[in-house]
Amino acid sequence: MLDIVAAILTNENDEILITKIAEGKNNGGCFEFPGGKIENGETRREALAREVKEELDIDIKVGEYFGESVYNDGGLGIKLNAFKGEIVSGDIKLSVHDEYKWVKKDELKDFKFLPADEKIVEELIAN
Template sequence: MLDVVAAILTNENNEILITRRAEGKNNAGYFEFPGGRIENGETRREALAREVKEELDVDIAVGEYFGESTYDNDGLGVKLNAFKGKIISGDIKLSVHDEYKWVRKEELKEFKFSPADEKLVNELMEEQ
């Protein structure tokens, strides 16, 4: 099973950052929480900080573990591990995404999310 990470980043208005995959990328047109693969020798937290830096050119503080979502990606089992966090420096610059939005939790259902992120969206909606 492939282990990957995702960041549920919030801002001072308690909005959540979502990003849309660009054309030509896997899951193009779907929104997701930024993140990616864990490289050999990395912890999940280290991988998440690196992936967000690579994808968005910002530094984050990785917070508490939020939960996981498992799914089948064309026969490959994937386990998505999500952590909460905040941007601590930098301005967002997109590389693998073509759009980003800061949205309120109740707005998440208005967007088409990748299958791996749907479970996390549902859990966020239920969170108090």
């Protein structure tokens, strides 16, 4: 099972950051929460801070654990571990995404997310 991490980053307007995977990439055009794979020797929190820095060029404070989503993608099991967090420095610069948006919790349902992210979306809307 592939263990990955995702950040639920919020701003001062209580909006959540979502990113759109670049067209031409696997699952291009879908939205996701920023994050990625855990490398050998990293904790989930360390991996999340590193991935967000690599993808968006921002530094984050990883907060409380939000929950997980398990998804089977054609034989490959994916366990998505979501953490709340906040941006502590930097301005967002995209490197692997086409765009990013700050959206209200109830607007999340209006976007097409990766299947593993959908459970996190449902939990965010419900809470």
